[in-house]
Amino acid sequence: MTKPSVPVGIICSQSGPYQAMGREILKSAMMAVDEINNQTEFGFSIAAHIRDPRGIISEYHTVCDDLIRNVGVEHIIGCYTSASRKQVLPIVERTDRLLWYPARYEGFECSDNVIYVGASPNHNVLPLVRYVLDNLSREIFCVGSNYVWTWETNRVTRELVSAADGHILAERLLELGESAVGHIVDEIVRRKPPIVFNTLVGSSSYDFIRAFHAGTKAAGLEIPMLSCSLCEPELSIVGPASAGCITSSAYFESIRLPENRAFVARWKARYGDDSSPSVDGQSAYVAVYLLARALQRAGTSNIAEVRRAAAGHRYNSPQGPVWIDGGNNHCVLTPRLAVSNPRGQFDIFWEADAPVKPDPYLTQLDVAVSPSRETSAGDALPNAPHLRVVK
């Protein structure tokens, strides 16, 4: 007897400025779909309906409308930038569908029609900036893409740096997809800031990292770079210039957990030994599993029941234990810091000793308090991000 099929929409751009990440999200989501469809424990199969908005912002609305109106999906996995999520949000809210959003983002949103699977701002920018302030420098030079992710990341960075009596030396913004990065590298070489924080995305980031590496090397400078988004496939795109970047993320391929080792082995068997999973891709994989497990528990695809069934259930994912906080529809997960190495991988040097509650509105942020004393939402969850060194 064939299993009933649940239609699920997958929206990710396969061309445009962030096509690399769109492809990673699709590869990981499809790997999860195929795994689930081959497992007997799920009493249904997932029929993936893939749509490619090609990085064109208005297309997200069009493809989402098509998925809901013509295919009849109740659940959609995808979107990468916040701008793309905001295009889809009014439709999923109006038609009461559920968007499973895999990317880390800047927070300050909490829709009942979105499950935010990626990192919240307290998972990525806070640990990174706190580490820098405690260990490296109180002066930071910021360069980023001119959109909401950079604006908000820079605002939080500025608050933390100012509270520590430090300075933001500069805030240089480039349009999405911009490749003229030489003038910023020239300024960095001239001013010699102790740290550069890179919130550029996609091709702009790759161009900048290469030019930064060449420019600083020629000038005999060693300036550490920070990132909240760099991942293994991007290290491979950028090449050797990408080594030495201090990166904050919930997922690295090098995580030493049995679930991750098995995931990476399956990934390489499917996509080749030379390829690597990414944080946003792995998050899409987690999103598909969270959805499938909730569908299984709910016994229906009705979104209110799936949402209820999804909340609070721990899933031992490749990145470690993950569960959805029913209070805000964001995920509880473990922040980590790592430095990229010349082999295209990340060496993890610390991580929170327990999964951290999501704080999308940064209500628990006290800029004057050190990370080990900061509290999360005041319940019994193991949430204080005591940092420990990972050997």
Added chain:
Amino acid sequence: MSRPSSFSLRGRRAIVAIKDERDATIVRRQFERLGVDSIAWEPTEAIDFAPDLALIDDEFLPLTQPARRAFLGRCPVIALLGTETPSRLKLVFELDPASFLVKPLRSAGIYAALVMAIERSERTSELKQQVLKLEQRLRSRRVVLAAVLQVMHSHALAEPAAFALIRKAAMEQRKTIEELSAEITAKGMLPRATG
């Protein structure tokens, strides 16, 4: 001392008067996420504490009884609009809202409305302080003018030099020009610096 950031809402107390239970649930959930203490309020009850915010449904308007209006002017008000008709907006103006939300509510927009209301209210309060200060200075201009005329006469000085002399004396005696001018007009002469 710097005032607390308008972006930080944790620990703020809000009175909430909402008719529709669905809207009320959305506000309660969003307040929980933001760390705002929500205090349900029936507009027939008197308020004996100072809330940081008030969310008032336009269904309760007009607030006719003094007890119902007691909070007005004491904290920023966010009006919840069910209709945008001028007649309803006219009633809403009586609340002097610092911000508004359109019903039916959704979680998006609540944070922005709260932050905007708090910031607007802070700025308005700073402006009111500034206006008060300027009004006082305006009232005392007459005294300053009288003092300048007196010093012009007693010291045989032109108006700019007389004013400069008063300003110098005020600085030396660590007084405002207005305070020193009042002393000059009372004593009929420039008071000597002491100490």
